Amino acid sequence: MLRAAVREDRFFFAFQPVVCAATGTVDYFECLLRMRDENGAIVAGVEFISIIEDLGLIGVIDHHVLEKTVQELAAHPRVSLGLNVSGLTVCNPTWLQSLTALLRRRSEVARRLVVEITETAALDDMADSARVVATLRQIGCRVALDDFGAGHTSLRHLEVLPLDIVKVDGSITRNLTNSRQNLKLLRHLLGRTKDFGFATVAEWVESEDDADRLRAEGIGYLQGYHVGPPTFERRRLATAERTIR
Numbered sequence: 001m002l003r004a005a006v007r008e009d010r011f012f013f014a015f016q017p018v019v020c021a022a023t024g025t026v027d028y029f030e031c032l033l034r035m036r037d038e039n040g041a042i043v044a045g046v047e048f049i050s051i052i053e054d055l056g057l058i059g060v061i062d063h064h065v066l067e068k069t070v071q072e073l074a075a076h077p078r079v080s081l082g083l084n085v086s087g088l089t090v091c092n093p094t095w096l097q098s099l100t101a102l103l104r105r106r107s108e109v110a111r112r113l114v115v116e117i118t119e120t121a122a123l124d125d126m127a128d129s130a131r132v133v134a135t136l137r138q139i140g141c142r143v144a145l146d147d148f149g150a151g152h153t154s155l156r157h158l159e160v161l162p163l164d165i166v167k168v169d170g171s172i173t174r175n176l177t178n179s180r181q182n183l184k185l186l187r188h189l190l191g192r193t194k195d196f197g198f199a200t201v202a203e204w205v206e207s208e209d210d211a212d213r214l215r216a217e218g219i220g221y222l223q224g225y226h227v228g229p230p231t232f233e234r235r236r237l238a239t240a241e242r243t244i245r
Contacts, residue, residue, distance in 0.1 A: 001038070113140075115144070133163065
């Protein structure tokens with residue numbers, strides 16, 4: 001079924017904005033994978049990604065997503081997009097070669113691509129991971145560490161990986177006004193990211209109270225349903241394109 005979905009081009013994106021906490025300006029849109037099944041129903045990525053990984057097909061999907069993301073960037077020259085890539089794929093030489101081939105002599109596209117690597121992914125060889133991140137940045141892409149704070153090796157990732165952006169996991173950024181523990185952990189993580197000079201994004205921002213608290217604590221960017229839900233409509237993206245920095 002999944003292979004058929006690739007052949008029939010039934011994978012597509014919902015786009016969720018990442019905005020500057022101070023100004024509300026859109027920095028980039030994260031591409032969230034969706035699939036249309038044989039009956040036409042829309043299936044969210046969370047419902048099939050783990051199955052794809054278990055079947056050993058995540059590489060196929062990651063290559064397909066890479067191609068679709070570059071196509072979107074080429075078609076909309078004022079948009080920046082975030083591409084999620086599995087930890088099982090990011091250190092695969094074939095995937096990196098594909099990205100390099102797609103972006104060769106296309107620096108104007110590369111600089112509008114943010115490659116998001118999940119912090120909880122099994123990146124066993126940190127030295128190899130650091131080389132991959134360095135290569136992505138050399139090509140011209142920005143690199144974000146996703147779900148930061150959800151795993152057990154966060155500080156090690158900050159020390160080794162030459163990142164541009166750190167996205168703080170939503171389990172930490174939600175309900176800050178009622179959770180001293182979350183607020184204390186957020187301050188600790190923001191202190192460390194500041195030490196390394198990384199831009200910071202708060203995920204799962206779902207209330208104005210949390211948005212205000214995050215701004216007060218010095219977060220750089222916000223993402224979540226309070227800021228903007230994932231949408232399919234090109235009209236809404238066309239409006240947002242005019243605010244891209």
